[in-house]
Amino acid sequence: MTEADLKSRVDALIRPQQVHRDVYTSPEVYALEMRHLFRNVWVYIGHDSQTPNKGDYITAQIGDQPLLMVRHTDNEIHVLYNRCPHKGTKIVIDKAGNTGKFFRCPYHAWSFKTDGCLLAIPLKKGYEGTGLEETEASHGLAPVGAMMNYRGFIFARLAPEGIGFEEFFGDSLSSLDNMVDRSPEGKLTVAGAPLRYMHKCNWKMLVENQTDTCHPMVAHESSAGTAVKIWEEMEKPEGTPTPAAMEIIAPFMSPYEFFENMGIRTWPNGHGHTGVHHSIHSAYSDIPGYLDAMVAAYGEERANAILGENRHNTVYFPNIMIKGPIQQLRNFIPLGPDKTLVESWIFALDGAPSELTARTAMYNRMINAPTSMVGHDDLEMYERAQEGLMADGLEWVNIQRLYEDGEDFSEEAVLNGTTERQMRNQFDAWKRFMIGGAA
Amino acid sequence: MNRDEVIDFIHDEAWMLDEGQYHDWLNLWLPNAVYWMPLNWNQQDPVNETSLLHEDNFMLRLRIERLHGARTFSQKPKSRCHHVLNRPRILELTEDSARVATKMHYVETRLDEQQLLALTVTHDLKATPEGIRIAGKRVDILNCDAAFGNIQLLP
Structure with missing residues (x-):
């Protein structure tokens, strides 16, 4: 497919107020997303507290690409492709582990430093004079195009050339900042294993639902x-405190007005929050000791500013x-x-009372x-929608609530929350x- | 309580779930009892890490009321479930308490889908004037760390 063919295919799917159902259902469009979209943008890989020690690794993916993230000796x-340069064997397959000072492929024992460089090949004389150094295999485990550790959150871009991290995320990083700043030590630590929930629907339905404020009620x-x-x-004595589960659910x-008034902010490049x-x-409810720890760390004004942000869902x-x-x-x-794995992770705030983590764990399992x-x-x-979209009588999905003519997505905007x-x-x-990120 | 009473209780509880006798089932629970289903194999901390379930009487009651709600669309049509029990293994037994571990196969079905889960269920039981009651229940799913679709009823 030429660049021009790709552009016309993509343009035909998206109108200002509606999108063609193929973006959710078509295997061809999905393959284009894997090949282009997920290659061109910055995608979340993992958190650095998942690999606290040298040699610690996790397995991950961008789109359909198998990756691993590892902490090197320095x-x-x-972030490397999880593929032996020799025969293609995945180097590691567990969710997390420690490989020591080097990776060793389990098939033929080719070994690699934890920055991916080829370390050794058994019986190497068999390659002498064969031109190994001119092949991909001699370069070791291939790195992704670019990676960034932003306050502990690791993102990567597969394409070697493309939009920079700061340019891609811009002011949307304020949401990540606020999450990290809520730790009196400015540091988060992953708490336990993620929920893993399989959805028989397209991944974009889930992302769109994050800022869909007309569905909760x-x-x-x-x-x-x-x-x-x-x-x-329930019969209960006067003044019975609301249990945490009720505070969450x-x-x-809340009525429509609550969601209308909460507001939605959008940033360039597809980011936004409710x-x-x-x-x-x-x-x-306040958790005893938390505000004090925040004030001690940041001073009263800054602590109140951090805790005064109550952003709901931020989509990156x-x-x-x-x-x-x-x-x-x-x-x-x-x-x-039509298949999406949802991993839901929670973090503990370093230096904050553990009751905060307990409430977040409760939220995660309840929701x-x-x-x-x-x-x-x-x-x-989602699953009803995925099946319903196969109906040929209608081909478009409507996204025009509070649409305005001439919307400019290169500008930040704050609007009615619905x-x-x-x-x-x-x-x-x-x-x-999908076509390289150009405007 | 004696061994036979304990074993009968374990079987009766599973039977109630399979038959949808949820209100009778709720009455088996002591007020402070918790139903815990860990997310991780050998998980020790139910509070500061995510679990699949960690529910008190209020949450269990909510779960049951929801199953019959007029606008509970994920239960239109309803799910059904089926427990097959191995012989309960009595870990501790006193006059007024017992701790019992039971291997079960749990089948849940809705529409054309059916899933099978292998469980180890650990009950903490107490004798009361009304009969045996549940003081705590832990359900370990063999593949608890796998990615699941919906599990809508109570394994």
Whole structure:
């Protein structure tokens, strides 16, 4: 496919107020996403607390590309293709481990330093005079095009040339900053294993849902609405404190006005967040000792400014979402046009009371687990949509709520919290980065 | 309580879940009891790490009420489940308490999908004037760290 063919194929799928269903259903479009979109943008790999010691590694992926992230002997993190340059064997397959000072391929014992360089080949004399040094194999494990460790969060770009990290994310990094700043030590640590939840739907449905503020009171009436009803009807002594579970689930039933007024901000390149003014996380109880630790670390004014941000969901295009106020990161990993693995991670705030981690763990299991009622509500909708989109009677998916003529996604904007502008913003970025990222 | 009573109780509890006798099932739980389903093999910390489930009476009641809700679309149509129990292994037994581990196969189905989970279920039981009650239940899924689709009922 020529560049011109690709551009016309991509342009034909995206209109200002609607997108063609092929972006969710077509194996051909999915293959183009893997080959172009996921290669051209910065994609989340993992957190540096997952590899605290030299030789620690995790396995990861960008699109359909197998990768590994490893801490080298100089303490720097490297992101490499997880593929032996000899025969193609994956070097490691477990989620995490420690390889010591070098990787050793389990097939023929070729070994590599933890920065990927070829270290040794058994019976190397067999390659003498064969021109090994002129082949790809002699270069060792191939690195990704570029990588960045931003305050502990590791991102990588596969393409050797392309948009820079700062230019790609711009002011959207304020959400990551706020999440990290909530630690009195400015440092987060992954807490436990992620939830892994398989969805039989396209990855973009999940990303769009993160800023879809017109679904909670409808789709989650079954879980959040029932919770509110049970709590109200329950016989309890006057002044009984609201349990943490209710603090978490009840705001999902907030009325439309709550979501309209919370606001949505969009940034260039497909990033954006709900909860500009307040969010479903705003009214959580104080945890004793936390504010004191923050004030001691930052001073009163700065501590209040950090804790005063209550951003709801921040989408980092293409495929992660973070919740700063509760230190959560969700990774929407595409496995096929109609298959997405959702990993939901939580972080502890270094130097803060562990009750914060406990509340976040509760949120994660209540909202994002394969066993969670709220999760069941959402997955049912995605899977119905994935099947419904096969209907030939209609070909377009509507994303025009609060659409305005001449929307300019290269400018930051703050709007009514029920706008679908962030979905349009994602498709603007999608269209551009499918063909290389040019404006 | 004696050995036979304990073993009958374990079987009856699973039977109630399979038959959808949820309100009777809820009455088996002591007020402070927790249903824990770890996310990780040999997970020790249920509080500061994510679990699949860690639910008190309020959450279990919510779960059950939701299954019958008019707008619970993920249960239209409803799921069904089926437990097959191995012989319960009694770890501790006193006059008024017991700790029991039971291997189970759990099958859950909805529409054309059916999934099988292998479980080790550990019950903490207490004798009360009303009969045996659950003081705690831990359900370890053999592949707890695998990626699952929905698990909607109670393994």
